[in-house]
Amino acid sequence: MIRKRPSATSLITTTRNQDWQSSNNEIMDTLFLKLGGSLITDKTKVERVRHDVLTRLVEEIAQARRENPALRLVLGQGSGSFGHVAAAKHGTRHGVTDAAGWRGFAEVSDAAARLNRMVVSELLLVGVPAVSLSPSASVGCVDGRIQTIAVQPVQAALAAGLVPVVYGDVAFDSVRGGTIVSTEEVMMALVAEIRPSWLLLAGETTGVYDLEEQVISRISRANYAEIEAALGGSRGTDVTGGMASKVQSMLALVDAFPQLAIRIFSGLEPGNLAQTLLNPAEAGGTLLTASTLNE
Numbered sequence: 001m002i003r004k005r006p007s008a009t010s011l012i013t014t015t016r017n018q019d020w021q022s023s024n025n026e027i028m029d030t031l032f033l034k035l036g037g038s039l040i041t042d043k044t045k046v047e048r049v050r051h052d053v054l055t056r057l058v059e060e061i062a063q064a065r066r067e068n069p070a071l072r073l074v075l076g077q078g079s080g081s082f083g084h085v086a087a088a089k090h091g092t093r094h095g096v097t098d099a100a101g102w103r104g105f106a107e108v109s110d111a112a113a114r115l116n117r118m119v120v121s122e123l124l125l126v127g128v129p130a131v132s133l134s135p136s137a138s139v140g141c142v143d144g145r146i147q148t149i150a151v152q153p154v155q156a157a158l159a160a161g162l163v164p165v166v167y168g169d170v171a172f173d174s175v176r177g178g179t180i181v182s183t184e185e186v187m188m189a190l191v192a193e194i195r196p197s198w199l200l201l202a203g204e205t206t207g208v209y210d211l212e213e214q215v216i217s218r219i220s221r222a223n224y225a226e227i228e229a230a231l232g233g234s235r236g237t238d239v240t241g242g243m244a245s246k247v248q249s250m251l252a253l254v255d256a257f258p259q260l261a262i263r264i265f266s267g268l269e270p271g272n273l274a275q276t277l278l279n280p281a282e283a284g285g286t287l288l289t290a291s292t293l294n295e
């Protein structure tokens with residue numbers, strides 16, 4: 001099934017809370033998890049995987065699934081020093097107009113897929129039935145924005161007890177020819193149909209920091225103006241934006257889907273990922289929610 005994705009602002013008006021509530025039993029068992037590219041790769045070096053970190057993270061995912069067999073998980077992984085470096089070299093995000101650009105488009109696709117295959121292979125080694133779903137084959141863009149996405153493969157994978165794995169990838173674009181879609185953009189596009197209760201973003205840091213480098217425990221529209229100045233960029237090469245862009249897009253998402261909660265947390269601390277998967281409401285890091293909840 002191909003779904004056309006409305007803009008974040010239109011999602012606010014077109015999504016009904018009762019629709020979300022009606023499938024609440026399904027929602028509560030479904031989590032979205034993103035392993036950040038800077039977490040599983042060294043973004044300051046070309047195509048350098050942090051094998052020790054990746055190995056531990058997949059083991060923690062396996063542990064969480066053993067402790068909660070009902071857990072339904074959609075996994076996304078950033079492209080880190082694989083896709084981002086290649087994309088920056090070729091300028092793919094901004095469009096593809098000639099043969100050299102299309103060659104670069106193909107190289108970016110190859111680089112992103114290589115890292116994805118490593119992640120999926122590591123998951124399979126620890127007993128997690130992961131299956132790769134390439135966004136380049138399922139996403140359609142218009143001027144850099146996702147407009148359509150094939151949801152049925154993700155739904156079918158979940159129904160079969162599999163863990164679908166998506167990632168930052170190239171995408172065909174009716175205006176730009178080709179472009180880049182980030183892992184978070186893909187996962188955001190899937191939220192409307194899969195309806196997860198949580199979107200968990202595992203990265204290098206313990207959360208979002210304020211100007212005194214203290215973790216901000218919660219962010220919503222109500223306090224965003226106060227913390228906006230503290231938001232900086234990502235370390236290393238990232239063609240899809242830094243922390244400020246991430247927080248803004250995540251707030252737009254929870255505004256559109258008020259029942260969704262988002263947590264930004266550290267994946268570097270051993271045991272933290274498993275604990276967060278098992279009890280995201282009580283985990284550490286930064287919680288992003290709609291302003292209408294508990295304000």
